[in-house]
Amino acid sequence: MSTIEAAVADRCLRMYRTMVTIRLFEERVNDLYTRALMPGLAHLYLGEEAVAVGVCEALRRDDYITSTHRGHGHCLAKGAAPDRMFAELLGKEAGYCKGKGGSMHIADPDTGNLGANAIVGGSAGIATGAAFSAKKLGSGQVAVCFFGEGALGQGVLYEVMNMASIWKLPVIYVCENNMYNEYTHFSETTAGDPLVRAAGFGVAAESVDGQDARAVYSAMAKLVDRARRGDGPAFLWANTYRFAGHHVGDISREYYRAKQEEQHWKAERDPIKVLRDWLTEQDVASAVVLDKMQVEVHEEIERAVQFATSAPYPDASRVTEDVYA
Amino acid sequence: MSTIEAAVADRCLRMYRTMVTIRLFEERVNDLYTRALMPGLAHLYLGEEAVAVGVCEALRRDDYITSTHRGHGHCLAKGAAPDRMFAELLGKEAGYCKGKGGSMHIADPDTGNLGANAIVGGSAGIATGAAFSAKKLGSGQVAVCFFGEGALGQGVLYEVMNMASIWKLPVIYVCENNMYNEYTHFSETTAGDPLVRAAGFGVAAESVDGQDARAVYSAMAKLVDRARRGDGPAFLWANTYRFAGHHVGDISREYYRAKQEEQHWKAERDPIKVLRDWLTEQDVASAVVLDKMQVEVHEEIERAVQFATSAPYPDASRVTEDVYA
Amino acid sequence: MLETAVATRELTLGEAVREALAEEMRRDPRVFILGEDVAEAGTAFKVLSGLVKEFGPERVLDTPISEAGFTGIGVGAAMTGLRPVVDIMFGDFAGLIMDQMANQAAKVHYMSGGRWRVPMVLRTTLGATRRSAAQHSQSLHAWFCHIPGLKVVMPSTPYDAKGLLKSAIRDENPVVFYEDKMMYKLKGPVPEEDYTIPLGVADVKRVGEDITIVATSSMVQVALGAAKLLEEYDVSAEVVDPRTLWPLDEQTLIESAKKTSRVIVVDEGYERYGAAAELATVIQAGAFYDLEAPVKRMCAMHVPIPFSPPLEDATVPTETSVFEAALALCGRSA
Amino acid sequence: MLETAVATRELTLGEAVREALAEEMRRDPRVFILGEDVAEAGTAFKVLSGLVKEFGPERVLDTPISEAGFTGIGVGAAMTGLRPVVDIMFGDFAGLIMDQMANQAAKVHYMSGGRWRVPMVLRTTLGATRRSAAQHSQSLHAWFCHIPGLKVVMPSTPYDAKGLLKSAIRDENPVVFYEDKMMYKLKGPVPEEDYTIPLGVADVKRVGEDITIVATSSMVQVALGAAKLLEEYDVSAEVVDPRTLWPLDEQTLIESAKKTSRVIVVDEGYERYGAAAELATVIQAGAFYDLEAPVKRMCAMHVPIPFSPPLEDATVPTETSVFEAALALCGRSA
Numbered sequence A, B: 001m002s003t004i005e006a007a008v009a010d011r012c013l014r015m016y017r018t019m020v021t022i023r024l025f026e027e028r029v030n031d032l033y034t035r036a037l038m039p040g041l042a043h044l045y046l047g048e049e050a051v052a053v054g055v056c057e058a059l060r061r062d063d064y065i066t067s068t069h070r071g072h073g074h075c076l077a078k079g080a081a082p083d084r085m086f087a088e089l090l091g092k093e094a095g096y097c098k099g100k101g102g103s104m105h106i107a108d109p110d111t112g113n114l115g116a117n118a119i120v121g122g123s124a125g126i127a128t129g130a131a132f133s134a135k136k137l138g139s140g141q142v143a144v145c146f147f148g149e150g151a152l153g154q155g156v157l158y159e160v161m162n163m164a165s166i167w168k169l170p171v172i173y174v175c176e177n178n179m180y181n182e183y184t185h186f187s188e189t190t191a192g193d194p195l196v197r198a199a200g201f202g203v204a205a206e207s208v209d210g211q212d213a214r215a216v217y218s219a220m221a222k223l224v225d226r227a228r229r230g231d232g233p234a235f236l237w238a239n240t241y242r243f244a245g246h247h248v249g250d251i252s253r254e255y256y257r258a259k260q261e262e263q264h265w266k267a268e269r270d271p272i273k274v275l276r277d278w279l280t281e282q283d284v285a286s287a288v289v290l291d292k293m294q295v296e297v298h299e300e301i302e303r304a305v306q307f308a309t310s311a312p313y314p315d316a317s318r319v320t321e322d323v324y325a
Numbered sequence C, D: 001m002l003e004t005a006v007a008t009r010e011l012t013l014g015e016a017v018r019e020a021l022a023e024e025m026r027r028d029p030r031v032f033i034l035g036e037d038v039a040e041a042g043t044a045f046k047v048l049s050g051l052v053k054e055f056g057p058e059r060v061l062d063t064p065i066s067e068a069g070f071t072g073i074g075v076g077a078a079m080t081g082l083r084p085v086v087d088i089m090f091g092d093f094a095g096l097i098m099d100q101m102a103n104q105a106a107k108v109h110y111m112s113g114g115r116w117r118v119p120m121v122l123r124t125t126l127g128a129t130r131r132s133a134a135q136h137s138q139s140l141h142a143w144f145c146h147i148p149g150l151k152v153v154m155p156s157t158p159y160d161a162k163g164l165l166k167s168a169i170r171d172e173n174p175v176v177f178y179e180d181k182m183m184y185k186l187k188g189p190v191p192e193e194d195y196t197i198p199l200g201v202a203d204v205k206r207v208g209e210d211i212t213i214v215a216t217s218s219m220v221q222v223a224l225g226a227a228k229l230l231e232e233y234d235v236s237a238e239v240v241d242p243r244t245l246w247p248l249d250e251q252t253l254i255e256s257a258k259k260t261s262r263v264i265v266v267d268e269g270y271e272r273y274g275a276a277a278e279l280a281t282v283i284q285a286g287a288f289y290d291l292e293a294p295v296k297r298m299c300a301m302h303v304p305i306p307f308s309p310p311l312e313d314a315t316v317p318t319e320t321s322v323f324e325a326a327l328a329l330c331g332r333s334a
């Protein structure tokens, strides 16, 4: 019998299920790509699930997020449905953006998702502006800006952090440090210390183990609290790792990172394994229960793929719609 | 008989003379403007002379500088001649840029002046690129990027600081904090601490009294040394004050800063008075000698104005020259 | 110009802009202003003077010198329930915000399948001859006109400025609104009563028979001046002001061209690959069989804008140069 | 196309670009490459693979994701004795560097009265139909073409790419060099021996009598394909490739138009206020009295580029659509 408080147990099981959902979703995306069933490319979130899930667990449904080119995990964690996600990835009318956005541009007002962005750092202004609205309208919402450590190279990030700090906006900049800007190690592109940078702009900065969903959740919960209280913006540095390539086509990676490094992270630092071990050790759930959950998720994903593959493409005439509101 | 080492005495007298040159130059610019003899506007450097002079005293003639919309002082301190400066301000063919640049774009390869820039922060990349060349070509040159504290709002500044730090480039970012971005106090536009910002990008950061030319020189000499040795970029925060308006047309300033504030700085913190007092107290030079120097400079400025006013405008046909090299 | 008939007072273009903003801010609490020195200073051009007194610093916000950043904040605020009016002091700074405008503001609605909107106005300036040199004198509107998802407004009179700005603020899309720095002091009739001018409707500023001068923003007054000079030579010039370059009222341009059979397009942007090329192409395509001569462009010379007065003056079309070109196009000589 | 007659081997456009860079870097130690993932990765498109091995990381530098910053560094390096070749992965990122390119690189020479120079090349990409959606599929060359002080190069074959890139690197001015992502794998003859192609000289890719198709970059192959289809209808199409949009070889375009009397301009940029409008205007002005019909433009549809294949495919000109338009323009039907 577990000593873990029920609310905590529920939260951790919920996070586990969402992480598994993202994992299976992304594996299926890769499978669709390799079988030439998906147009274009996709940037998989495999290995980074705990960041999106831990962060979004601390958010309300009406809180805002902005996402990136590696955004499937953020969207799912914020509440997007796999079926409409797959439909968007396949360019179908039933997708979240009627097929007009695709993998890098999933947006969904119903879950506060302001949209994934294919411009690195491109959503920093949008997220900060959403926080500006939340404060001005007194809605109590916060905005979360997800970005990779590569976005630390984009000056606009510092421009908006400065304004968020001056105006005490409820925005949290979540930097997913998976250590690579495409094929270049971040140490070759990043001088100094990102946490000191944030502090230099008066933004509260914290670092967290991005493979531990529970740790991400607690760190984030504190920062969200601060922001809702009106204490201003924060910067969360989450150390993580992408298990797969920069995108689905990035197969042979030895020239920029060692196989052993990948193996180490997959074997020792898999965020799903980390949470699963905790859940079982604490008797929150048995392996049987968790396996059953995984099977359910698997079925949900399969149904979603079914839905998406059989869904129709938009009629070509739709191309001129939605240019202007 | 002064106890001050001759070399030091010479340097301080040289700095004094240059500061007086800038002071009289700018007063004459204002006079030409008010008498409607100068086209357009000009941003005067009055009150900030010690920064440009102290910084450039630590530079070689072949070291590079980039300047700003408030650039007359930088150009003169780096060795530009008042006559061709005035000619440029009046749009004459004899000006440093054949009249094509004007007050905000004075450039002069002979003195390593890469050019003043009318885009706030616009020269950060250029200065850093010049430092890149110096390092790659092993010329031993350093590059100095002058900018006002308002340029801290431009993201590109952080982008290039990061690269200068990664590549250990010999560039020194000199931030002239005169406390105002046009008509807005910098505390309303700047969160956190600029020195911490620089440190966050791995850039050595120092602060100095921008009204004390000797202090600016010593601080700068250290940083230039570091840079020449290959120890990388630095950020110098110089506290100063502009005695006049944002530009020559900015006459009634009470709505954004108090008359007493201006009076205090002019009376207590005039960089020329500060150095003059030291020179006389230390018996480096008598009031008589310094006054004589001032008269010489005054005559030089008058000759320069004469030259410029009587110089011809470029022929209109020149308009299509220099578009492409 | 029927509308102006009912006008009862004169305002400068600057005053008309300020009045439009004040009225819209009173009407709609979601409207706010974001930019450098917009509050106490009322902008470098003093166009917004007084607004902060009425609406307070929460609705007229001074920003750091971070054009990309606060334009992006405007985009996000517009998506989430507000109606930002972003102030970009000089149109020359467009280069700093093109990603925010072209990749974000312009595309959010389309990329989201129509689910998010960006009801935002970006006010900025154009125009040379102020002796401000190459980085403060450009008219770069062609960049924005090229991007689907944006609208571009170019008023040439106080009346149009007020009516078009109110429409821009009420529009559900990102709208770039250009003000000619030299025209801020230009006076013109502006009625007391509330009115708007729809985006996408050109205005014939002067009716004529022999030649059509299509002019934008700062060049409309130049065109009208040239038309006066042409009168003395019994050349009757029609002056057509598109007022908005996107949406573009092609019909009015084409009909005027068909009527007069001769056309000059005058725009203060750089001539090459500029807005005038689009207007010329639209007219050529629509009135081809009625044209007596190719459409002529008169724009900023294809050089960076120089500081020196005699040089700068040579770079922009003037009443005289347009008058002479028009006369020549009509096969006449002065 | 006389030149290609002497060609002795085939290279892809990507290989031709790499060879041009390698040869220029061997010839001139001042030449270096700056950009994201350009070294070990050889760029996202693998175009630069191997260069870092030969020239080392001091001459092939990986940068942070700071387009404005490293473009600016390129400008400064070019002014002070080096010859940077700056790599901007996707042309869509132009919005981030327009201030560095338009206000700095383009104006330094003029503003300094000719005393500083910016011998720099900015390589970037254009082109859609890769299912990359609205922010990775644009062809924004019109923005650069509009700015005096910049040159803009748009090769359409491996042969042209190599010869033009070498000229661009040897040029004393800032040159924007566009590569079509879809064309990297296109093979074509490229001679072993050293050669350059001057900037500002158009190339008639196919001689014809009945209609002129002026096409740029990615659209040249489309135009040639359409020309083939037209043959079957006994319509002889001339395909003219300007090769550089600035400087622009107006004469070759105008002469072809005068000869055939019918012209279509095909460009992958957005149609409105785009590069095609300039080409159309130049042709109209120069060949007006010889044209049987208005110059027709075929460009990217004026919408953000959608992800969904059936939608994206509808946005760009194709062999078939150009063929049909050409046939119609010649008063014939398929």
Ligand SMILES: Cc1ncc(C[n+]2csc(CCOP(=O)(O)OP(=O)(O)O)c2C)c(N)n1
Pocket: A043, A069, A070, A118, A119, A120, A121, A147, A148, A149, A150, A151, A178, A179, A180, A181, A182, A246, D036, D065, D067, D089, D093, D096
């Ligand atoms: C402004 C901009 N520059 C370059 C790119 C190309 N690009 C796409 S993803 C990427 C690397 C991003 O690295 P990071 O921010 O760490 O995110 P990660 O892919 O690691 O999740 C780059 C350079 C882009 N999309 N936008």
Ligand SMILES: Cc1ncc(C[n+]2csc(CCOP(=O)(O)OP(=O)(O)O)c2C)c(N)n1
Pocket: B043, B069, B070, B118, B119, B120, B121, B147, B148, B149, B150, B151, B178, B179, B180, B181, B182, B246, C036, C065, C067, C089, C093, C096
């Ligand atoms: C990118 C950009 N934005 C705005 C301006 C307009 N502007 C000119 S000077 C100035 C204030 C600059 O303040 P600061 O950098 O502190 O320099 P100072 O004038 O105080 O010397 C502004 C906003 C500009 N020239 N460039």
Ligand SMILES: [Mg+2]
Pocket: A148, A149, A150, A176, A177, A178, A179, A180, A181, A182
């Ligand atoms: Mg990363």
Ligand SMILES: [Mg+2]
Pocket: B148, B149, B150, B176, B177, B178, B179, B180, B181, B182
């Ligand atoms: Mg200042």
